[in-house]
Amino acid sequence: MGKKPKQVYKVKIIVDTNIIFSVMLSSNGSIGNLLFDSDKHFEFYSCNYMRYEIHKHWDRLKEISKLTDDQLEISYIQVLSKINFINEDLIGEEIWLAAESLTKGIDVDDTDFVAMTLFLKGYLWTGDKALYKGLKKLHFKRALNTTDLSELRLSRM
Numbered sequence: 001m002g003k004k005p006k007q008v009y010k011v012k013i014i015v016d017t018n019i020i021f022s023v024m025l026s027s028n029g030s031i032g033n034l035l036f037d038s039d040k041h042f043e044f045y046s047c048n049y050m051r052y053e054i055h056k057h058w059d060r061l062k063e064i065s066k067l068t069d070d071q072l073e074i075s076y077i078q079v080l081s082k083i084n085f086i087n088e089d090l091i092g093e094e095i096w097l098a099a100e101s102l103t104k105g106i107d108v109d110d111t112d113f114v115a116m117t118l119f120l121k122g123y124l125w126t127g128d129k130a131l132y133k134g135l136k137k138l139h140f141k142r143a144l145n146t147t148d149l150s151e152l153r154l155s156r157m
Helices: 019-027 030-036 048-056 059-065 071-080 094-102 108-120 129-138 146-155
Strands: 013-015 042-047 082-084 123-125
Touching: 019 030, 019 048, 019 071, 030 146, 042 048, 042 108, 048 059, 048 071, 048 082, 048 108, 059 071, 082 094, 094 108, 108 123, 123 146
Parallel strands: 013 042, 013 123, 042 082
Antiparallel strands: none
16 A cells, blocks of 8 residues: 555635735735745635725725726735635634733734634734734734745745
């Protein structure tokens, strides 16, 4: 009997809004590369709250990017095509309370992303240094910055 082929599974990565901002502003950088060229290694997820945040900051994104509404909309659609969305209503109260206790001293606006991370048993990819450091300080091992995610992808090749 031959060797069994190695089981390859994709790691679930929950994408924070600031990562989406970064990709929309520059899809050619390392963050864009991770999102667009990691299909073999990662499944990307986010929550509906991220869409709300993007639309809330749309004018600022337009101003920074110097893109037209149409160009920014195309960029947004391309980014969203790489992300699976999970309805936050599926997450139970116990997980919400755990996520809230993790984010209350850092930034409660990130509770949805932490809850999604706990719910999916995935990893939170964030560019928010305060969130990343705050979660690490609380010994939350499921927070990744872009460097961490790059190293994780490299280790899976």
